[in-house]
Amino acid sequence: MASNFALFPERASTVAGEVDALYLFLVAVSGFFAVLIAALVVVFAIKYRRRAEDERPQAIHGSLALELAWTIIPFGLAMVMFFWGAKVYITLAVPPPNAMEVFVVGKQWMWKLQHLEGKREINELHVPVGQPIKLTMTSEDVIHSFYVPAFRIKQDAIPGRYTTAWFEPTKVGTYHLFCAEYCGTEHAKMIGRIVVMEPAEYQAWLAGTATTAVAAVPAAKPEDQQAAMAAAGAELFQKLGCVSCHRAQAGALGPSLAGLFGHNVALQDGSTVVADEDYIRESILNPQAKIVAGYQPIMPTFKGLVNEEQLMQLIAYIKTGKAGTETQ
Amino acid sequence: MNGVETRTNYLNAEYGLLSWLLTRDHKRIAILYLVSVTIMFAIGGLFAAAVRLELLTPQGDLLAADTYNKMFSMHGIIMVFFFLLPAIPATLGNFLIPMMIGARDLAFPRINLLSWYLYVIGALFTLYAMVTGGVDTGWTFYTPFSTTASNTNVVPTAIGIFINGFSGILTGLNFIVTIHRMRAPGLTWFRLPLFVWAHYATSLIQVLGTPVLAITLVMVALERAFHFGIFDPAYGGDPLLFQHLFWFYSHPAVYIMILPAMGVISELVTCFSRKSIFGYSFVALSSVAIAVLGFLVWAHHMFVTGMSVYAAMIFSFISFGVAIPSAVKVFNWTATLYKGSISYSAPMLYALGFIGLFTIGGLTGLFLATLGVDVHVTDTYFVVAHFHYVMVGGTIMAYLGGLHFWWPKITGRLYPEIWARISAAIVFLGFNLTFFPQFILGYLGMPRRYHVYPDEFQVLNVLSTAGASILGVGYLLPFIYLGWSMRYGALAPANPWGATGLEWETPSPPPTENFETPPVVTRPAYAYDLEEVTVG
Ligand code: HEM
Ligand SMILES: [Cu+2]
Numbered sequence: 001m002a003s004n005f006a007l008f009p010e011r012a013s014t015v016a017g018e019v020d021a022l023y024l025f026l027v028a029v030s031g032f033f034a035v036l037i038a039a040l041v042v043v044f045a046i047k048y049r050r051r052a053e054d055e056r057p058q059a060i061h062g063s064l065a066l067e068l069a070w071t072i073i074p075f076g077l078a079m080v081m082f083f084w085g086a087k088v089y090i091t092l093a094v095p096p097p098n099a100m101e102v103f104v105v106g107k108q109w110m111w112k113l114q115h116l117e118g119k120r121e122i123n124e125l126h127v128p129v130g131q132p133i134k135l136t137m138t139s140e141d142v143i144h145s146f147y148v149p150a151f152r153i154k155q156d157a158i159p160g161r162y163t164t165a166w167f168e169p170t171k172v173g174t175y176h177l178f179c180a181e182y183c184g185t186e187h188a189k190m191i192g193r194i195v196v197m198e199p200a201e202y203q204a205w206l207a208g209t210a211t212t213a214v215a216a217v218p219a220a221k222p223e224d225q226q227a228a229m230a231a232a233g234a235e236l237f238q239k240l241g242c243v244s245c246h247r248a249q250a251g252a253l254g255p256s257l258a259g260l261f262g263h264n265v266a267l268q269d270g271s272t273v274v275a276d277e278d279y280i281r282e283s284i285l286n287p288q289a290k291i292v293a294g295y296q297p298i299m300p301t302f303k304g305l306v307n308e309e310q311l312m313q314l315i316a317y318i319k320t321g322k323a324g325t326e327t328q
Numbered sequence: 329m330n331g332v333e334t335r336t337n338y339l340n341a342e343y344g345l346l347s348w349l350l351t352r353d354h355k356r357i358a359i360l361y362l363v364s365v366t367i368m369f370a371i372g373g374l375f376a377a378a379v380r381l382e383l384l385t386p387q388g389d390l391l392a393a394d395t396y397n398k399m400f401s402m403h404g405i406i407m408v409f410f411f412l413l414p415a416i417p418a419t420l421g422n423f424l425i426p427m428m429i430g431a432r433d434l435a436f437p438r439i440n441l442l443s444w445y446l447y448v449i450g451a452l453f454t455l456y457a458m459v460t461g462g463v464d465t466g467w468t469f470y471t472p473f474s475t476t477a478s479n480t481n482v483v484p485t486a487i488g489i490f491i492n493g494f495s496g497i498l499t500g501l502n503f504i505v506t507i508h509r510m511r512a513p514g515l516t517w518f519r520l521p522l523f524v525w526a527h528y529a530t531s532l533i534q535v536l537g538t539p540v541l542a543i544t545l546v547m548v549a550l551e552r553a554f555h556f557g558i559f560d561p562a563y564g565g566d567p568l569l570f571q572h573l574f575w576f577y578s579h580p581a582v583y584i585m586i587l588p589a590m591g592v593i594s595e596l597v598t599c600f601s602r603k604s605i606f607g608y609s610f611v612a613l614s615s616v617a618i619a620v621l622g623f624l625v626w627a628h629h630m631f632v633t634g635m636s637v638y639a640a641m642i643f644s645f646i647s648f649g650v651a652i653p654s655a656v657k658v659f660n661w662t663a664t665l666y667k668g669s670i671s672y673s674a675p676m677l678y679a680l681g682f683i684g685l686f687t688i689g690g691l692t693g694l695f696l697a698t699l700g701v702d703v704h705v706t707d708t709y710f711v712v713a714h715f716h717y718v719m720v721g722g723t724i725m726a727y728l729g730g731l732h733f734w735w736p737k738i739t740g741r742l743y744p745e746i747w748a749r750i751s752a753a754i755v756f757l758g759f760n761l762t763f764f765p766q767f768i769l770g771y772l773g774m775p776r777r778y779h780v781y782p783d784e785f786q787v788l789n790v791l792s793t794a795g796a797s798i799l800g801v802g803y804l805l806p807f808i809y810l811g812w813s814m815r816y817g818a819l820a821p822a823n824p825w826g827a828t829g830l831e832w833e834t835p836s837p838p839p840t841e842n843f844e845t846p847p848v849v850t851r852p853a854y855a856y857d858l859e860e861v862t863v864g
Contacts (some may be wrong), residue, residue, distance in 0.1 A: 006784055009772045023701050030691035037662055037687050040682055043713070044665035044674075055602065055669040059857040062607035062660075070659045071652060078648040086641050088700025093637050108477070115347070117680045142473040142565060145632065145707060151772025152704040156633045157570065159472060160561025163634035176782065180707040180775045182466050184477055185393045188778035259500070 003306045012171040013151035013194065018088050020152075025084070029077055083252035092153065094168035095134040103229070104137035104310040106144030106157035111177060114309060116316065117206055118228025123192035125177065128202035132168040136277060140308050141200045145181035148194055154180055158223075162277040168197040233317025236310055237324070240302060254299060257323040266293040280315050337740065339838040352437035353840055358423035359738070361446050365419060366807075368410040368451060373803065375403035380762075380796040383789045388780045390812060396779035397464040398480065404467030409489050410451050412723055413581065416588035417534075418447070420730050421527050423738060425503060427831035427838065428521050430512025430847040440681040450492030457484035466777060468578075471559035471570040475551040486545040490609050493538045493545075495537055496584075500633060502532030503527055512830070518609060521829055521853045525612040526591025529619035531671040533580045533587075537623070541577035544570065568633055575626035583622045585719050586686075587615055589726030590657055593679050597661045599827040600676035601668025602834035604854040607660045614653035621650040631702045640699055647697035654690050658683060673825070676746030678729030681756040685721030689714060692767065710770025713763045721759055728755070729807060735810065736820030740837040743813040747805060755802035761795025 006209060016290065028254040048057075049139060059190055067159070087168040114119045127133050137146055137157040146165065147154040148171075156167035179190035233327065245254035255265075264272045265279070273279050282289055287299035317323055338355045349358060378399045382390045391399065422440070425845040426433050434440050457463055463485045474482050494787040507528050511520075536673075547558050548570070557563030598605050605611055627635065640653045661683055670676070692714040696702050705711065729752075735743050763786040774785045781789070823832040834843050851858060 004771060007768060019704055020701055022698065023695070023704075026695050026698060026701060030694060034687055035657060035689055038684060040662050041665065041683055044662070045670050045680065048665065048670050050669045050671045052603075056857060057601075057603055057667055057669045059604040059661075059855075060606060060667065061604055062610070067610050067656070067658075067662070068466070071656060074655050075648075077653055078651060081694060082645055082648050085644060085700045085702075086637075087697035089631075089640060089703065089795075090637055090643075092700065092703055093669050126859045142477045143470060147707070147773070147775060149704070153630050154703050154706065157631065159633070160567065176773065178773070178775045182373070182397075182470070182473070182777040184464070184473060185396070186399065188393065188775075191782075278767050 009154075010150045010171075010175070012169055012173060012175055013153070014100075014150075014168040014170055015088070015091055015171075016150065016152045018091060022081075022084050022088055026081060031256075035053075040067070051132060055175070070189055080094065088096065092165070093165065096168075097133040098134045099134035099166055099234045100127075101134050101136065101316075102249070103309070103316075104146060104157060105136050105308045105312070106137065106139040106141075106146070106183075106190075108141050108184055109190040110308065111144075111146070111190070112194045114136060114229060114312065115206070116229050116231065123177070125192070126195045126197060126202060126205050127169060128199040129169050129172050129196050131199070134166045135165050136162055136310055136312070138162050138312075142183050143181045144183050144190065147178040147180035148175055149178070150175040151194075156181055162256075162281065169194070172196050184215060191238065228319045229313055229316040231317075232310075233313035234323075236306070236314055237317055240305065242314075243324055245299070248325045253295075255295055257318050258325045259321045261319045261321065265290075267291060268293050268295075277315050280318055281311055284311060335835065336839060337835065337839050338602050338840045339740070341840045348864050349443075352433070352441055354422050354426050354434045354440055355738075355838065355840075356435065357440050357444055358419050361414060361418040361422060361447070363449060364444075364451065365405065365411055365415050368406050369415075371455075372403055372406035372411055375399050375802070376796070377740030379403060380793045382779055383781075384793045386781050386783050386786050387740065391779065394464060395775070397466075398462035401464050401466050402458050402462060402775060405454065405463070405485065405491065408467050408585075409492055409717075410447075410454065412585040412719055413496060413854045414447060414499075415723065415742070416730065417503070417527060417530060417584075417593060418443075418495075420523075420592065420727070420734060421530075421588060423838050424734065424831055425506060425524060427834065427842050428512070428524055428829060428850065429507065429510060429515055430830050430843065431506065431510035432843075434502045434840050435509060436502050439498050440502055440621075443495045443502070446491055446495035446498070450488045451491070453488030453491060453808075454485055455488075455685060457481035457488060459519055459849065460484075468574065468699070469545075469570075470574075471548065471551070471567050472562070475548055475558075476555075476560050476562065483549050484750075490542050490545045493542045494536045495524030497538045500531035502530040502539075512847050512849050518612070519849060520612070521591075522594035522605065522608070522611055522615075523588075523591035526587045526594070526615045529615040530584050530587045530826055532616075533584050533609075533619050535586075537577045537580045539583075540573060544573040544577070547573075549716065550862070568630070571630055571633065572626065575629045576623070579626040579629065580619070580622040582715070582719065583618055584705060585723045587618060587861070589686075589724075590615065590725045592726040592730035592733075593661060593682050594657075595827075595829070596675050596679035596733055597664050598854045599733070599825050600679070601665050601670045602672055602826070602856045603664050603668040604665070604852070605660065605721065606854055607656075608661035608853070611657055611660050614656050617653040618650060621646065621653070622659060625650055628697060628702070629706075631699060632706055642829070644697055644699050648694070650698065651690065651694060658690070667741070672749070674743075674745060675729045675733035677749055677752040677824075678725050678732065678755075681752060682722060682725035682729065683760060684756070685717055685725060687715030688764075689719075689721055692717065704772050704773075707776055708770035709766040709776055712776050713766035713770060714767075716763045721763070724803075725755070725842060728752075731806070731810070733825070734831075736824045737831060739814050739817070739834045739839070740820050741813050741816055742820050744809050747809040751802050751809075754798060754805065758795050758797075758802050762792050762799050765789075765791045765795075796842075826830035828856060 053245040101116050103114045111123050113125045139157040139159040144157045151167040153165050153167050175194045177192035246257045248258045260275045265275050285303045289299050291297050461481050463480045465478050550556050551558050555563045557565040559565040625647045628647045769788045820836040822835050
């Protein structure tokens, strides 16, 4: 990031090497064809240059064998690219199960990041080296795109839905974080940095000199130190009154949310959905969209009452599987 | 005029501005288009110059952020909608298709004139939007930025593009009907010049795709005005719906730009190597294959929007499929040179340059179709380089090559050959210096649409800006010497290149009715070996 000129980007995540290998394969194949075509054109143009004004070369109308050859061979090569590319894409799409979660909200023109431990950062993300990080992201206004060239990852942050990406940093250092989707006036300045630290340093950073930690997040309950974000969600769950309907008791007005996350939910209209982040978000903002079987459509919307970050906190709380089981 | 030219032709058949503005002659309409797209190209080029100058340094020292955003937006909008899409079909296509098939005019001459008026009105709307504050959405108008966040002239611009869309639809319809109904006796489908095949395929896309764009822009305007909740999640809409609709048109649209160019190249390569095209029917049908497959790959612009892995794989697969017919064409052009009699005339230099640039543009398309790599390079300068290689390298090389090739037919004058060759070389060199560094910039990770950037990207940006000024000279020269030749160029014979094709059998410039006696076709296209050598 420091030097003034480079021809190849830094490689600082586990997938970067895979992407580069595929890229170099593509460079080799296309380089070969580009040089082949250029050479043929130049050689033919020189060798068969017009020598007499009234020259009439013999017509060659075509050759089925050649047409087949130069259809099938490129197609075969293309299939190699396709499968290899799909394999890398799947790697990029599926975070490892032990990934540490970070929540990302894009907003004109900044990146707001929040660790599960509750720590918040703006335009800066600190992570430990060698630890897979899963990002769950959304946007507060227009589409942005979370792009870290050194990690070879890019993912759009889209208002109204959650998208995910992941990376495992392999090198301590500081890397560019760009917004790659045009988002208005200061799009080019929507730049942040990813700071990859030794795990011990990271722990110190988390615990210690935590000047960026924001007061709005209540202190985590001691036994729940690892999930301050969920704690903030629990607080909201009380404050917004969710708990008055969603309690783990017979006869409650709303379905219990304990152990909901990741499971199938049977709906009034006979269909089922998986209770993922998007479903929960929709249920909070637009409760009438999907009614759970056996319940009345009486839940009010919380649109305008919760912002994107609070939504993420509520989701983090519901993910703990304990929502509505504890009363304060 | 200067006393030499006494024969009546389409240019001197009538005089006065009104005779032009009310003409129904496809050749005169082609000239009207030629003038108007040239003006738009110049305006779009000025914006490019501003953008490139700003990028000379990493700081935003020339333009304010908003100004820069408007500059690249207007550059893209004008170049795509008012130059690239109409350039070849509306000028060369309009002029040549009736002549190439031995017809007197297009099927609907009045509609043809209407198309031009729609183009002009659309262009005026867009220029109006530009001078009264501009637009900063990029040519892609992504929502919800365009519907809610941008406070620039999105709606007037959209109206301009909407109106212009009808111009394209009508031209496409006119071509399809003309090619079906008005071919000369003996001109079977598989005797058609490849230029005509390419325009046939292009017209299919224009007629089927453009309405989708029109509807989408109407939805953007409605959403902006009334917050209908079509695209903005704040009102219950879906931001990705716009991208699907937009690319459903705009991906095929890139073939509206490149297919006619491929048609031109087929004509040039055969003529200047005096050879029948290698694999005529493969080249002809690959145009149709590209047009059809082109409709099935739109979501390859959306691999990082969080679409499902399965959907991504399907779109990636079909994208590789559409690459094959393009590759087939390049191989066939190259094979056509084999054992030919190759002349280095300026149009041929442009054609050979096209093959080089289009090959690079096409091959880098494979990178973008490859899922794992696209994630890293999409929305970076890699994409900017790729689409300039295809659209600017491809389409403009072919357009300039075709313009030089048919210039004697259009104007009745020859252009100065030496200047034309020099400018072809300058364009080729300048182009590569401008856009090749951008591939590297993109892989390094420089996002597109940035007016300030980290220092380490500067060297490559400086190279690119230097190249752009060379390229600018290359584009300026033809303006000058072609303009000069209209008055001072040597008079052109009917067939200065010894080319086959009906358009060369009528005098230069052609009479209003195109042919003195309606032609009858007895030969396949490009029967260079059967033709007597009569240059002139
Ligand atoms: C000297 C010639 C040219 C130069 C130096 C140039 C340069 C540029 C630059 C720097 C951008 C902005 C890229 C970004 O920030 O994303 C751009 C965008 C674009 N250019 Fe060009 N360009 C040239 C010619 C053309 C031509 C001839 C066309 C088409 C006929 C064209 C079509 C486009 C399009 C469609 C965009 C996308 C605009 C957008 O992002 O909304 N360019 N060009
Ligand atoms: Cu952004």
